[in-house]
Amino acid sequence: xxxxxxxxxxxxxxxxxxxxxSCSPISGHRSVSWYQQTPGQGxxxxxxxxxxxxxxxxxxxxxxxxxxxxxxxxEMNVSTLxxxxxxxxxxxxxxxxxxELFFGEGSRLTVL
Amino acid sequence: SQQGEEDPxxxxxxxxxxxxxxxxxxxxxxxxxxxxxxxxxxLVHLILIRSNEREKHSGRLRVTLxxxxxxxxxxITASRxxxxxxxFCATDAVYGNKLVFGAGTILRVKS
Numbered sequence: 580x581x582x583x584x585x586x587x588x589x590x591x592x593x594x595x596x597x598x599x600x601s602c603s604p605i606s607g608h609r610s611v612s613w614y615q616q617t618p619g620q621g622x623x624x625x626x627x628x629x630x631x632x633x634x635x636x637x638x639x640x641x642x643x644x645x646x647x648x649x650x651x652x653x654e655m656n657v658s659t660l661x662x663x664x665x666x667x668x669x670x671x672x673x674x675x676x677x678x679e680l681f682f683g684e685g686s687r688l689t690v691l
Numbered sequence: 692s693q694q695g696e697e698d699p700x701x702x703x704x705x706x707x708x709x710x711x712x713x714x715x716x717x718x719x720x721x722x723x724x725x726x727x728x729x730x731x732x733x734l735v736h737l738i739l740i741r742s743n744e745r746e747k748h749s750g751r752l753r754v755t756l757x758x759x760x761x762x763x764x765x766x767i768t769a770s771r772x773x774x775x776x777x778x779f780c781a782t783d784a785v786y787g788n789k790l791v792f793g794a795g796t797i798l799r800v801k802s
Contacts (some may be wrong), residue, residue: 583733612789622779622792635789669733679724680781680790682733 581605583683585670591689597658604651604672611653612680615668617630619682628653628690633636657688665690697780701797710767712796714780715760721783723756724790725765728777737765737778772802 584603592598604611613625624637628647645655651672657664667687671680697714704710714723722741726734740747740756740763747754753766767774777797781790 607781614792621794624789624791627789637789651728654758667731671734678722680726681736681741684733685731687731 581671583670583681585668585683585686586626587686588684589687589689591691592660593603593691594660594662596660597656598660598688599654599656600668600670600688602655602670602679602683604653604670605681608672608674608681609651610673611647611651612671612673613653613655614671615639616669616685617665620667625655660690662690664688697778697796699795699796700794701799703799703801704770706770706772706800706802707772708800710770710798710800711793712765712778712780712798714763714793716763716776716780716782716793717761718782718784720758723754723763724781724783725752725754725763726779726792728739728779728795730776734779756779767798770798772800774798775800 586601611630612627615623626633626645627635631647642658647653667685669682669685671682673680720742722739724739726739727737728734738749738752738754740754751768756763777795779792779795781792783790
């Protein structure tokens, strides 16, 4: 079974730009969660989607948004990038009941 | 904010020794999980323990859970250099429907 795939793996943007990150979950998994990881704040929950509906949202500004498609693939978007948005963005999929999460390798975003 | 807090923040041991990491959390939980992360990569699930369980084993891993103290410990026996990684506890709060991760323990196993 293929694992969770995140694209792109690395990207560099400048302040004010926007970015879209993609996540393909494990086949059959309907829940996709996104986390931001930084050295200072650790792993912070962004949001979770289940069957195309946002089921839970973390404490991030409205510049952070996401969506899930009918095939369970998910995207997250960050608009008007700030230096502090530099982080490793991790996507995780699961069957859906906060059991084991399966993580992708992450998308490392650098904002200059 | 983070629900779980691990200690120590960093741990350095010799190959063959045991490593113990602790996690404390704040609210009632459905389950507690431990994950490993190798430098800058994705997290890998190690073990899940439910709130009605007190101890669980998986290979060289032993996890305990004390819900009265809101704490858990992860013991890695006979450590190997390949165990060098960051270890995170994650809690599934009763009224949360999401996993909240602690700050992690950095384990270094010297060969």
